[in-house]
Amino acid sequence: MSKNVLVLADVRDGELRNVTLECLAAGTTAAEGGTITVAVFGSNGKDLVEKLAHFGADQVLLVTNSELDQYSTDAFFQAFKAVIDKVNPDVILTGHTAVGRDVSPRIAARLDIGMVSDCTAVALTEGRLTFTRPIYAGKAFVKKAFKEGAVLATLRPNNIPALEKDTGLSATVEELTVELPADSIRTLVKELVRKASEGVDLSEARIIVSGGRGVKSSEGFKPLQELADVLGAAVGASRGACDADYCDYALQIGQTGKVVTPDLYIACGISGAIQHLAGMSNSKVIVAINKDPEASIFSVADYGIVGDLFEVVPMLTEEFKKLLAES
Amino acid sequence: MNILVCLKQTFDTEERIAIEDGQISEEGVEFVVNPYDEYAVEEAIRLRDEHGGEVTVITIGPERAEQAIRTAMAMGADKGIIVDDEDLEAPDENSIAKILASVINDLEYDIILGGYMAVDDGSAQVGPRLAELLDIPHIATITKLTVDGDTVEVEKDVEGDIEYIQSKLPLLVTAQQGLNEPRYPSLPGIMKAKKKPLERMDIEDLDIDEDELEGRTETLETYLPPAKEAGKILEGDLDVQAKELVQLLRSEAKVI
Ligand SMILES: Cc1cc2nc3c(=O)[nH]c(=O)nc-3n(C[C@H](O)[C@H](O)[C@H](O)COP(=O)(O)OP(=O)(O)OC[C@H]3O[C@@H](n4cnc5c(N)ncnc54)[C@H](O)[C@@H]3O)c2cc1C
Numbered sequence: 001m002s003k004n005v006l007v008l009a010d011v012r013d014g015e016l017r018n019v020t021l022e023c024l025a026a027g028t029t030a031a032e033g034g035t036i037t038v039a040v041f042g043s044n045g046k047d048l049v050e051k052l053a054h055f056g057a058d059q060v061l062l063v064t065n066s067e068l069d070q071y072s073t074d075a076f077f078q079a080f081k082a083v084i085d086k087v088n089p090d091v092i093l094t095g096h097t098a099v100g101r102d103v104s105p106r107i108a109a110r111l112d113i114g115m116v117s118d119c120t121a122v123a124l125t126e127g128r129l130t131f132t133r134p135i136y137a138g139k140a141f142v143k144k145a146f147k148e149g150a151v152l153a154t155l156r157p158n159n160i161p162a163l164e165k166d167t168g169l170s171a172t173v174e175e176l177t178v179e180l181p182a183d184s185i186r187t188l189v190k191e192l193v194r195k196a197s198e199g200v201d202l203s204e205a206r207i208i209v210s211g212g213r214g215v216k217s218s219e220g221f222k223p224l225q226e227l228a229d230v231l232g233a234a235v236g237a238s239r240g241a242c243d244a245d246y247c248d249y250a251l252q253i254g255q256t257g258k259v260v261t262p263d264l265y266i267a268c269g270i271s272g273a274i275q276h277l278a279g280m281s282n283s284k285v286i287v288a289i290n291k292d293p294e295a296s297i298f299s300v301a302d303y304g305i306v307g308d309l310f311e312v313v314p315m316l317t318e319e320f321k322k323l324l325a326e327s
Numbered sequence: 328m329n330i331l332v333c334l335k336q337t338f339d340t341e342e343r344i345a346i347e348d349g350q351i352s353e354e355g356v357e358f359v360v361n362p363y364d365e366y367a368v369e370e371a372i373r374l375r376d377e378h379g380g381e382v383t384v385i386t387i388g389p390e391r392a393e394q395a396i397r398t399a400m401a402m403g404a405d406k407g408i409i410v411d412d413e414d415l416e417a418p419d420e421n422s423i424a425k426i427l428a429s430v431i432n433d434l435e436y437d438i439i440l441g442g443y444m445a446v447d448d449g450s451a452q453v454g455p456r457l458a459e460l461l462d463i464p465h466i467a468t469i470t471k472l473t474v475d476g477d478t479v480e481v482e483k484d485v486e487g488d489i490e491y492i493q494s495k496l497p498l499l500v501t502a503q504q505g506l507n508e509p510r511y512p513s514l515p516g517i518m519k520a521k522k523k524p525l526e527r528m529d530i531e532d533l534d535i536d537e538d539e540l541e542g543r544t545e546t547l548e549t550y551l552p553p554a555k556e557a558g559k560i561l562e563g564d565l566d567v568q569a570k571e572l573v574q575l576l577r578s579e580a581k582v583i
Pocket residue numbers: 211212213214215237238239240241252253254255256257268269270271272273274275276279289290291292295307308309310362363504
C-alpha cells in the first residue's frame with residue numbers, strides 16, 4: 001500500500017546535509033510508490049529544490065520564515081507540526097543530527113506516536129517497515145517496527161546510501177506560511193560559536209584520519225593532517241586528545257561526539273575505549289596504528305600496524321602519494 | 328529551588344553483551360547510574376547548594392534500581408522515587424516519558440535534569456518527550472548551566488559547535504559529557520543515603536490509562552553484530568608494512 005512520506009531537510013550553512021538525501025532513499029523504500037515530500041525551513045530553501053528533486057523528492061514544502069535560519073527547538077517544532085498537519089504523512093524521517101534528534105521526540109510526544117532513533121537500516125519486510133539500530137554502544141542491534149499510528153524515525157548519517165542522482169526528475173514546490181510569535185520561542189539562541197572546521201563534515205566523510213592521546217600534542221596532529229590532505233579525508237579525534245587540548249572538541253568521535261561511518265577509518269594512537277568505538281565501529285574498514293599490541297582498537301581493526309605513529313603515518317602518506325600519482 | 332532528576336540504572340559500560348531467549352541477558356551484570364545521568368545528578372546537587380532547595384531523583388525500574396537512587400543520594404540528592412516497572416509490558420520511550428510526566432505532574436519543580444541519553448538504548452528521546460508532555464521548554468546536550476532568579480543561561484553542544492542559549496524556568500535540560508565532574512560518594516554520604524526518604528510507586532498508583540503506556544513500537548529481533556573476523560596485523564619492517572597496507576586498502580579492501 002503506498003504511503004505518504006515526509007522528510008525534514010537538514011540544512012547547514014545553506015547546504016543540504018547528505019543525510020537528507022539518505023532520508024530520501026529510505027523514504028523511497030517506505031513510500032511504495034506514494035508521494036515523498038521534503039520540508040525545508042529557512043529563507044534560502046528554494047535554492048535546494050532542484051537537488052532534492054534529483055534525489056527523489058516529489059514535492060518540496062518551503063517554510064521561509066527567517067526565524068528558521070537558525071535552529072531553535074520551539075520554532076522548528078511549530079513549523080514541523082504545521083507541515084505535518086498539512087501533509088498528514090504516514091512516515092516521517094529526519095537525520096539523527098543535532099536538529100532531528102532534538103525536535104523529533106517532541107513531535108512524537110505531541111502526536112502520541114512511536115519513534116525509532118539512530119537507525120542504520122530501513123527495510124520493507126513482508127509489507128512491514130522495519131528499522132535497524134545499534135544498542136549498547138553498538139555491542140548489539142535491534143530490529144524495530146511500529147504497532148500503529150504514524151511512523152517516525154531518525155537516521156544515522158552515512159549508513160543508508162542515497163539514490164543515484166537523476167537530473168531528469170523535478171518536484172512541485174509550495175510555500176507554507178507559519179506564524180511564529182516571538183513569545184512562543186522559549187529558548188533563545190544568543191550566539192552560535194562554530195568550532196567545527198570548514199571542509200569535510202566528519203559525519204559525512206568517506207575517509208577519516210583520527211588521532212588520540214598518542215598524538216601527544218597539537219603539533220602531533222600535523223602528520224595526520226598531511227595524510228588526510230593526500231586522501232581528501234577529514235581529521236577526527238578521541239576524547240583523550242580533546243581533553244588534553246591537542247585539538248578542539250568539534251573533532252571528537254564517539255558516544256559524546258560525532259558518530260561516523262566512513263568507508264575507511266584510520267585510528268592513530270587511540271586505545272579503543274567503548275565510548276570511542278560507539279562512534280566509529282560501524283566504519284566499513286578500520287585501520288589501527290598503535291604501539292601497544294594489546295590495545296583494544298585492534299579488536300575492531302581490519303588492518304593493524306603495531307608501531308610508533310610518528311614513523312608510520314608519514315610513511316603511509318608517502319605510499320598513498322605514490323599510489324594516487326600512478327592512478 | 329525544587330530540582331528533579333530523572334535517572335536510569337544501566338549496564339556498566341564495560342559489560343559484555345550476551346543474548347538469551349532473544350533478549351539481552353542480565354545475568355552476572357554490574358549495574359551503574361547511567362553516566363550521562365550522573366552528570367545531571369552532580370549538576371542538581373551544585374544547583375541546590377548554590378540556591379537552596381531540594382533534589383529529588385526519579386527512576387523507573389525493577390527492585391535493583393533502588394541502588395542507583397541510593398548512589399545519587401550518597402552523592403547528595405535528598406529524596407527518591409522509584410516507579411516499579413515489573414507490570415509494564417515491553418515499554419518504549421512513549422511509556423517511560425508518560426510515566427515520568429504522570430509522576431512529575433504531582434510534584435513542584437523549577438528545573439528538571441536528565442542525561443542526554445542512556446548508554447543502553449541510546450535513543451535520546453525521553454528528555455524532550457517529557458518536556459513536551461509537561462509543556463515546558465527543553466535544552467539538550469548542555470555543557471554549562473547558570474541559574475539566576477528565573478533566568479537560565481546554558482551552553483549547548485551542537486555536534487561540536489557551541490550555542491549560548493537563554494531561557495526561563497521551568498525548564499528541562501539534558502546533560503552532555505563536559506557539564507561537570509561527578510563527585511564520588513563519600514563514606515558519610517553513603518551512610519546518610521540509607522536513611523533518606525524513598526517513595527515506591529506502582530503503575531496502578533498513577534493516574535493514567537494502561538493504553539496510554541503501551542509501547543508504540545515493538546522490537547522484532549535483538550541480535551549481536553556478526554563476529555568480526557580477526558583483523559590482519561601486519562609484520563616486518565615498518566616501511567614494508569606501510570607499503571603492504573596501502574596495497575591492501577586498494578586491492579583487498581577497495582576503499583582507495
Ligand atoms: C560518559 C563518557 C563518555 C565518553 N565519550 C567519549 C567519546 O565520545 N569519544 C571518545 O573517544 N572517548 C569518550 N570517552 C572517553 C574514553 O573512555 C577514553 O578515555 C578515551 O577514548 C581515550 O582516548 P585515547 O584512546 O586517545 O587515549 P588513551 O586511552 O590514553 O590511549 C592512547 C593510545 O595511544 C597509544 N600511543 C601512545 N603513543 C603512541 C605512539 N607514539 N604511536 C602509536 N600509538 C601510541 C597508546 O598505546 C594508547 O593505546 C567517554 C568517557 C565517558 C565516561
